[in-house]
Each structure stands twice: as structure tokens, then as C-alpha cells.
Amino acid sequence: RELHLGMFEIGKPLGKGKFGRVYLAKERSSGFVCALKVLHKSELQQGGVQKQVRREIEIQSNLRHPNVLRLYGHFHDSKRIFLILEFAGRGELYKHLRKEHRFPEWKAAQYIAQMAAALKYLHKKHVMHRDIKPENILVGIHGEIKISDFGWSVHAPNNRRQTMCGTLDYLPPEMLKQGAQDNHYSEKVDLWSLGVLTYEFLVGEAPFEDTPVMTQRRITRADMSVPSFVSPEAKDLIKRLLVLDPEKRIPLDEIQRHPWIVKHCVKDAKRSSGSSKEGKA
Numbered sequence: 001r002e003l004h005l006g007m008f009e010i011g012k013p014l015g016k017g018k019f020g021r022v023y024l025a026k027e028r029s030s031g032f033v034c035a036l037k038v039l040h041k042s043e044l045q046q047g048g049v050q051k052q053v054r055r056e057i058e059i060q061s062n063l064r065h066p067n068v069l070r071l072y073g074h075f076h077d078s079k080r081i082f083l084i085l086e087f088a089g090r091g092e093l094y095k096h097l098r099k100e101h102r103f104p105e106w107k108a109a110q111y112i113a114q115m116a117a118a119l120k121y122l123h124k125k126h127v128m129h130r131d132i133k134p135e136n137i138l139v140g141i142h143g144e145i146k147i148s149d150f151g152w153s154v155h156a157p158n159n160r161r162q163t164m165c166g167t168l169d170y171l172p173p174e175m176l177k178q179g180a181q182d183n184h185y186s187e188k189v190d191l192w193s194l195g196v197l198t199y200e201f202l203v204g205e206a207p208f209e210d211t212p213v214m215t216q217r218r219i220t221r222a223d224m225s226v227p228s229f230v231s232p233e234a235k236d237l238i239k240r241l242l243v244l245d246p247e248k249r250i251p252l253d254e255i256q257r258h259p260w261i262v263k264h265c266v267k268d269a270k271r272s273s274g275s276s277k278e279g280k281a
């Protein structure tokens with residue numbers, strides 16, 4: 001079936017990314033609700049990002065995971081490219097984080113467990129995200145998180161110098177080292193960013209937040225301290241992720257078995273089975 005704009009009823013704006021606006025949309029014949037992202041070809045040309053957008057479309061079209069935002073399809077007209085993206089019922093995670101200042105440990109642990117599951121899926125497909133931060137995470141209608149915006153994701157290894165705007169807070173040390181050879185780092189970069197994310201969920205600010213020069217210096221020295229209100233188990237996981245040597249970072253499999261994650265995410269077997277009808281095979 002030929003996709004075109006007339007198929008959609010356009011609703012309220014949902015947000016605007018670096019290259020385009022996103023609208024709530026409904027496909028007329030099926031009533032299917034989605035997020036329609038509009039990218040202007042002229043803007044992409046000016047930004048020199050057409051190839052990156054094509055790569056992102058190619059990567060995201062093939063991803064299917066409950067914690068990875070779906071790209072259902074795309075089409076274009078003479079001036080614009082349209083992306084049919086999954087609608088996330090509870091919007092952008094960073095807005096929730098700013099409003100709540102920081103998340104309770106049970107919520108942070110559930111989010112990190114879902115991130116670890118999503119990253120495990122992506123890494124198995126040799127896709128590393130490379131831009132994990134609250135701004136790139138959406139929340140579904142059931143409170144589950146969805147990683148989006150694979151603008152920097154690549155099939156490992158890559159040899160593309162990445163020029164990035166935006167925050168340095170999430171960059172791992174190996175990407176900051178002078179003359180770092182792009183293709184010398186691996187999926188382990190996402191583990192470092194997961195550590196920064198865990199810290200920010202629990203503390204409400206990033207661990208190396210400072211002036212740009214100081215942030216870079218603190219990252220390359222892993223110079224950060226965890227406030228005393230953070231539980232010892234959570235602190236242990238943060239410390240095992242924010243390790244300078246990429247090879248020494250706790251692997252994704254071990255994250256899902258980490259005491260802090262297990263404590264908050266595994267259904268508590270001891271909890272009573274409630275009314276008599278429950279618990280029967």
C-alpha cells in the first residue's frame with residue numbers, strides 16, 4: 001500500500017527534534033494512532049545529515065523490541081520526509097525527571113532493567129546507540145520506557161568522526177580522549193552512558209556535571225561521588241558501570257542479575273499469592 005500524507009489526520013504537535021517536528025497523527029482508514037515526524041529535505045541538506053537519516057531509517061525499521069521505539073514506515077513528497085513512529089502515551093522521560101527531580105529507587109531500577117534489556121537486544125544486532133540520555137527516552141502508556149533517536153547509532157565498528165552538539169555529560173572517556181580512533185570503541189560506550197543515566201535518575205543531575213572543560217576532565221578521571229541518600233546497592237551498580245576501562249564495565253547480563261535490579265524488579269516470590277484463586281497452575 002502506497003503511503004502518503006493524505007492517509008493521516010494530523011493532530012497536536014508532540015515536540016520538535018533537532019531536525020523536524022513531530023505530530024500526533026491518526027491513519028484514517030484504520031484509526032491507528034502514531035507520531036508523524038516531518039523532516040524538511042532542505043534542512044537535512046544544510047545539516048549534511050541525509051546519509052545519517054537514511055542510516056537511522058534503515059536501522060530503526062528493522063528493530064522490534066518493547067523498549068525500543070518502533071519506526072513503522074516512512075514516505076516522502078517533493079520537500080519533506082515523513083516518519084511513521086510509535087506514539088508513546090506518556091511522552092518524554094526527561095520531562096518526568098525534571099518534574100519529579102529524581103526517581104525513587106524502585107522506579108529507577110525498573111527503568112534501568114528495561115534499558116539493559118533494550119541494549120542487550122541492540123548489541124546482539126551489533127547496533128550501539130551512543131547517545132543514551134533522558135532526552136532520547138520516551139514513556140509508553142503502561143509506564144514502560146522506549147529508547148528513541150538513533151541519530152548516532154551505528155553498526156559497530158565505525159570510522160566516522162562524530163561531531164556532536166548538546167551535552168558532554170553522557171560521553172564515555174574513550175570518546176573524549178585526544179585523537180581517539182572512532183573505530184577503537186565498542187558497544188561498551190552504552191554501558192558508561194547507562195551508568196550516567198542511573199546516577200541522574202537517582203540523584204537528579206549528571207555525575208560529571210560542570211563547566212565543559214571540567215566535565216571532560218572529570219569524565220576522563222571518573223571523578224564523581226555518589227550522595228549518601230543513594231542505597232549501597234545502587235551505588236555499587238553505578239560504580240561498576242562508570243569504569244574508565246571499557247572492558248572492565250559490568251556486562252549487560254550481569255546488570256540484570258545485580259542485587260539492586262533483582263531487589264526491585266524480580267516479582268517477590270515470598271509475597272502472598274493474594275486471594276485463593278490466584279497461584280493455581
Ligand SMILES: O=C(Cc1cc(-c2ccc3c(-c4nc5ccccc5[nH]4)n[nH]c3c2)n[nH]1)Nc1cccc(F)c1
Pocket residue numbers: 014015017022035037053054056057058060061071083085086087088089090091092138148149150
Ligand atoms: O527523530 C527520531 C526520533 C524521534 C522520535 C520522536 C518522538 C517525539 C515524541 C513522541 C511521542 C510523544 N508522546 C507524547 C505524549 C504526551 C506528550 C508528548 C508526547 N510525545 N510519541 N512518540 C514520539 C516520538 N521525535 N524524534 N527518529 C528518527 C529520525 C530520523 C530517521 C529515523 F529513522 C528516525
